Amino acid sequence: MSTEVAEVVEKKSEPLFSKKNRKLITNPLDIDNPVTVQVLGICSALAVTTQMKPAFVMAIALTVVTASSNFIISIMRNSIPGRIRIIVQLAVVSLWVIMVDQLLKAYVYDVWKQLSVFIGLIITNCIVMGRLEAYAMGNKPGPSLLDGLGNGFGYGLILLIVAFFRELLGGGSIFGFKVFEAMGLNYTGNGLMLLPAGACVIVGVVIWVQRSINGYRESH
Amino acid sequence: MQTKNGDYNVRQSNLYIILYAIGLTVVCAGLLAFASQALKPRQDANVELERKANILSTVITLEEGADIEKIYNERIREIVIDFNGNVVDKKPTDINLGFEYKKDPKDRLLPVFEVRSASDPDKIENAVLPVFGFGLWNTIAGNVALESDFNTIKGVNYSHVGETPGLGARIVSSEIQDRYKGKQIFEGDNIVSVDMQKGEGMDYSKDAHKVDGMSGATLTAKGVNNMLREYFRCYENYIKKNRTSNQQASL
Incomplete structure (x- = not known):
């Protein structure tokens, strides 16, 4: 008897911002972060984080691509033939990536120039394909959209943290604003921070801090 | 092709896969062609303005919002x-x-x-x-x-x-x-x-x-x-x- 009741409750359509669905947004920010926990998308996290501005635009671009691809694939999920599902996902992702690329080129030309190749490389970002395979293929469009947004935010958060320290320590500025000069200090940029190695160090520190806060233990 | 339950699954047939792939390609290509055509004038204008601004900026300090077109034609x-x-x-x-x-x-x-x-x-x-x-x-x-x-x-x-x-x-x-x-x-x-x-x-x-x-x-x-x-x-x-x-x- 009790199981029947439970089933009926299950079948009722869930509100979009139910507790479970809210977790889709909040989990990727911390305990299920795509960069620091799943270690996906590291390549671009190293590449575009020398300054805050490109990191910020990259985060938005990736969030848009992940969320909209998740949404579209989730709508299509019951019609996609299993044998060509990866290539179908790839086609949808690249469609969105090129859209974003074209829009940036038309409306924010200077930012588009700065990001150059990395917009195109969103296609190869493991986060996008990972979310499509792991979530959108088996869930409804609404939650899939939230999942995409959540993971985009989680990625963007790490990108901005890394870019903050790299730009501050490497170039002495934040969003192009010369912080140390404004404070009247003479600061010589740390060249290591501008190299990919600097990003590795900072991502490592972020993972360390995050794990010690969450009490994470490696399972053997 | 049959699934475990014995029903025929149309999603496994070769014809369906081929038609699906063709359909997807046509839709994606159409959307991209449309976006590219619609945004092209704006993008070209950006490129041309950038070319002129690049030439001018080597000799004149351009202020934000300066009429690049006008200065370029004059000088x-x-x-x-x-x-x-x-x-x-x-x-x-x-x-x-x-x-x-x-x-x-x-x-x-x-x-x-x-x-x-x-x-x-x-x-x-x-x-x-x-x-x-x-x-x-x-x-x-x-x-x-x-x-x-x-x-x-x-x-x-x-x-x-x-x-x-x-x-x-x-x-x-x-x-x-x-x-x-x-x-x-x-x-x-x-x-x-x-x-x-x-x-x-x-x-x-x-x-x-x-x-x-x-x-x-x-x-x-x-x-x-x-x-x-x-x-x-x-x-x-x-x-x-x-x-x-x-x-x-x-x-």
Whole structure:
């Protein structure tokens, strides 16, 4: 008897911002972060984080691509033939990536120039394909959209943290604003921070801090 | 093809897969073609405005919101020259730098943008010379503005296709480009160009042919150096011609 009741409750359509669905947004920010926990998308996290501005635009671009691809694939999920599902996902992702690329080129030309190749490389970002395979293929469009947004935010958060320290320590500025000069200090940029190695160090520190806060233990 | 339950699953049939793939391709291609066509005028306008702004910014400090189109039309005279420095009957917009780059330097057609003085339209105040070459990942291009002595660099401006953001891509920043101001390309009567050095933070203010480098982007800097050296050689006849005529005028 009790199981029947439970089933009926299950079948009722869930509100979009139910507790479970809210977790889709909040989990990727911390305990299920795509960069620091799943270690996906590291390549671009190293590449575009020398300054805050490109990191910020990259985060938005990736969030848009992940969320909209998740949404579209989730709508299509019951019609996609299993044998060509990866290539179908790839086609949808690249469609969105090129859209974003074209829009940036038309409306924010200077930012588009700065990001150059990395917009195109969103296609190869493991986060996008990972979310499509792991979530959108088996869930409804609404939650899939939230999942995409959540993971985009989680990625963007790490990108901005890394870019903050790299730009501050490497170039002495934040969003192009010369912080140390404004404070009247003479600061010589740390060249290591501008190299990919600097990003590795900072991502490592972020993972360390995050794990010690969450009490994470490696399972053997 | 049958599933475990025995029902026929249409999603497994080859025909369905082929039709699905074709349908998806057509829809995606259609959407992209539409987006590309709809956004093209805006993108082209951006590119053209950037070209003009790049030329102007080498000689004039452009303020935010300045009417680039108007200033450009008033001050710039566009000409195309050949290797010997003679004017050819062509427009700079007809010249594709990348295409010319593939030719032998002696056969190249070279656009020149002469900046006329605001008061006397016959007087050349500066000459802006477009240059083209290879950085680390892809092509780089630029404009070099010379003072009326055709020796001192008034300003430069670089653009790139795919240099690393934050490293080689810094060539587009005014911080790097300002380092070229006041440098000289002649030593005696020979063009020696200007070289960006390896390493950053050095003071080259006493050396007329050296500029401070970019940390972490030595290969891009090398590309820039090669580009400048090669194009100063292409423009050599034009530069020398104007240099002597200007020297005589000042005597």
